[in-house]
Amino acid sequence: MPDHNNTASAFTALGTARTEKVPLPEATFDGVINMPVMHQAVKAFMANQRQGNASTKIRKYVVGGNQKPWKQKGTGRARQGSTRAPHFVGGGTVFGPTPRAYDEYVPRQVRALAKKSAFNARASEDAIFVIDAFSYDAPKTSALVGLMDRLGVSDKKVLVLTDGVKPNVFLSGRNIPNLHVMPYSDSSTYHILWSDVVLVEAGAIGATLAPIAEEAPAPRAKAVKAKPAADTAAKKTAKKAAKKSAAKETKAAAKKSPAKKAAKKSSRKEK
DSSP states (O other): OOOOOEEEEEEEETTEEEEEEEEEEEOOOOOOOHHHHHHHHHHHHHHHTTTOOOOOOOOTTSOOOOOOOSSSSSSSOOOOOOSSSSSTTTOSSSSOOOOOOOOOOOOOOHHHHHHHHHHHHHHHTOOOESSOOOOOOOOHHHHHHHHHHHOOOOOOOOOOSSSEEEEEHHHHHHOOTEEEEEGGGGGOOHHHHHEEEEEEEGGGGTTOOOOOOOOOOOHHHHHOOOOOHHHHHHHHHHHHHHHHHHHHHHHHHHHOOOHHHHHHHHHHOOO
């Protein structure tokens, strides 16, 4: 069993590291990791997401074929009673899928144990960070992106657990592919194990952190945009035109030269 870790590093919403370590609640973070229970909870969660809409028709539900295709005897072929039989093209399906429910029920205490085990698994990996408060006045995706950059988790799957429903935080992270925002009470075993790093708001685990003075991080440098292909094509055509005009000028100058004129006259006299 991994080492039991009952504390987590604390940061501000801007990503500034705080000096103190936050104690995690012992009721949840007690070091218990039950693998079979986590497997059962995740399997049930994924099964409950299935709609079960696949549907096929057996021969009695396929339209047509209620007439005998040919007479019973005398044709030399095998006797047939309907063209909707499974071995005919367009016939019914044998043992095909029909709409069904894939729901699996997991007892409440088993779900709680699985969720506790998932939290302990992330805590043993030092993958739980406590954020003092997500106090967003308006949705701002760059705020969460900057937080992930300063924590060094931009390339990982991040689960943000807020203290209650916070629409501004949810809208800020909705457009980030590898980040998921939800209230702490709504998190499940699947979501915790899906993530590589869990960011928990301090109020969600009953911790209170005094605000500290900090400066906002510098804005990220924008990537230099490549010049459009149209400009490069225009430059190429201009260069070609300049070369052609220069070649014409050199030809005209050569024609006007006195040496060439004298050569032409001498050739005429010889004739």
